[in-house]
Amino acid sequence: MNQNQMTRRQMLQLSAGVGTASLLAACVAAPAAPAADGGGEAAPDMAMTELSLWSMSYPPHDNAWNMLADQYNEANDERNVTVEPKTDPWTTYASGLSAGTAGDLLSIHGAAAASFMATNTLLPLTETLGGMGTIKDRFFSAVMDYYTYQGDVYGIPLHNNTPGIGFITNLDLWQEAGMEPPPTYTHWNDVWQDAKSLTQADDDGIINVAGLSMRNYHNIQYLCGAIYEQGGTYLDEETGEWSVNTPEGIRALTELFHDPIFTHEVDSPDLPAVFNGLAEGRMAMGGIWIDYIPFAATAFPEGNFGFTMRPGIDGADPVVVGEGGWGLNVNAASENPEDALDFIDYLNDDGVMIQWLQSQHSLPCVFSLLDHEWYSSDEAKFLQPALATVQDWVWIGPVGTKYAMDDVFWPGLEELSLGAISVEDLAARLDEDLTQRVQSFREDTGYEW
Structure with a gap:
């Protein structure tokens, strides 16, 4: 990987900072001021409207956005979309929106959309997508809920990419052990048995190859799903108060994050x-x-990876708490809103969406693509276990910027992994810190629920 290219985690972390929310709170979506009479040169007599699309600089996305923009441009003699990747997306978006220089179209992950919606910097897409009734019939709620605020929809999701579904497998290590990962695990005992067989240690007993690790920045999704699987809850949506310090939360933290190590x-x-x-x-x-x-196919092309679906607690069906998905939004201050909406309408087509999904090797956001033949192909069949569950995923709840929850959970998970904090103390601290993040977000942005 290029040393100057940020990892996905580093880029997404930038969305959680108070600075971004505060900067967005100062943004006011307004039409561009008209030119003064008699000033400047006369506008050229051209029918072509130029639209800029700002996206996260990330090779799989860069390639896909350029592919779709090229197709749209070739078929369109009135509009031209230019893709402009940004290495530091959320901060760049917020600065551009504040300065009035942001792109007409913005690719904002659902998990980061709340601050943009709450500060009126995005254009509603509800009517463009056919109205709320059509939207609910077409899109999975777990992805569209992240783009929904006060009765309107502000983004079109193109793919589901959440953590919390299962495990990425290093197929080379499995093959070296003479083993093959199952498409789906149904019991955690089987997970631990395979993980122990795959774990390697040196002569001093020091582990140098992990059978299974759950130490990842985004993994609060696994915690939330495991709490639901036990019949518990973790969030009071009205007050924004978290409750991880419960029997269900303690068990989830213990079994998923403490026990793999200890x-x-x-x-x-x-x-x-x-x-x-x-x-x-x-x-x-x-x-x-x-x-x-x-991502690994581009960043680590020598790698050989697969996917297996995780089990639920006590053999229950897994509950996947989605993180939302990548999609596209319209800058409310765009000088060409109708033209930008035309590109949104172009994306809202199964034939276009499946091209994006094929480029990302990812899961759909619409019911109509669940049975698409591509998911039966050799390159996509690894997705089938997750595909069977995707329409039943749920969103995390009205927490504001979801990445702020990761910024709280990840340091605690690192401490737990080191034995520097007990499960019980971590659960209590998570309740306090996660609640503070949600409530501060609501105060800073005016987000109402």
Whole structure:
């Protein structure tokens, strides 16, 4: 990977800062001021409208946005879309919106959309997408809920890429062990048995290859799902108060994050976290977002990765708490809003969406693509276990910028992995810190629920 290219985690972390929310709170979406009479040169007699599309600088996305923009431009003699990737997306978006220089179209992940919606910097897409009734019939609620605010929709999701679904597998390590990962696990006992068989240690008993690691920045999704699987809850949506310090929360923290290291001994905090551990061949399984596979194809082309669906607690069906998905939004201050909406309408087509999904090797956001033949192909069949569950995923709730929750959970998970904090103390601290983040977000942005 290019040393100057930020990792996905580093880029997404930038969305959680108070600075971004505060900067957005100062933004006011307004039409461009008209030119003064008699000033400047006369506008050229041209029918072509130029639209800029700002996106996160990330090779799989860069390639896909350029592909779709090129197709749109070739078929359109009135509009031209130019893709402009940004290395530091959320901060750049916020600065551009504040200065009035942001693109007409903005690719904002659902997990980061709340601050943009709450500060009126995005154009509603409800009517363009056919109205709320059509939207609910077409899109999965777990992805569209992240783009919905006070009765309107502000984004079109193109793919689901959440963590919390299952495990990315390093197939080379499985093959070396003479094993093959199952498409789906139904019981955690089977997970631990395989993980122990895959774990490697040196002559001093120091683990140098983890059988399974759950140490990843985004993994609060696994915690939330495991709480639901036990019949518990973790968030009071009205007050924004978190409740991890419950029997269900304690069990989820223990079994998913404490036990791999201290009970089953299939992971070590001395190893890299999942993102790098998988890439370096030091983990056979890792809990991480499912589109790690297309990312790795570009960043670590020598890698050989697969996916297996995780089990639920006590054999229950897994509850996947989605993180939202990548999609596209319209700058409310765009000088060409109708033209920008035309590109949104172009994206809202199964034939266009499947091209995006194929480029990302990812899961759909619409019911109509669940049975698409591509998911039966050799390159996509690894997605089938997750595909069978995707329409039942749920969103995390009205927490504001979801990445702010990751910024709280990840340091606590690192401390737990080192034995520096007990499960009980971590649960209590999470309740306090997560609640503070949600309530501060609501105060800073005016987000109402």
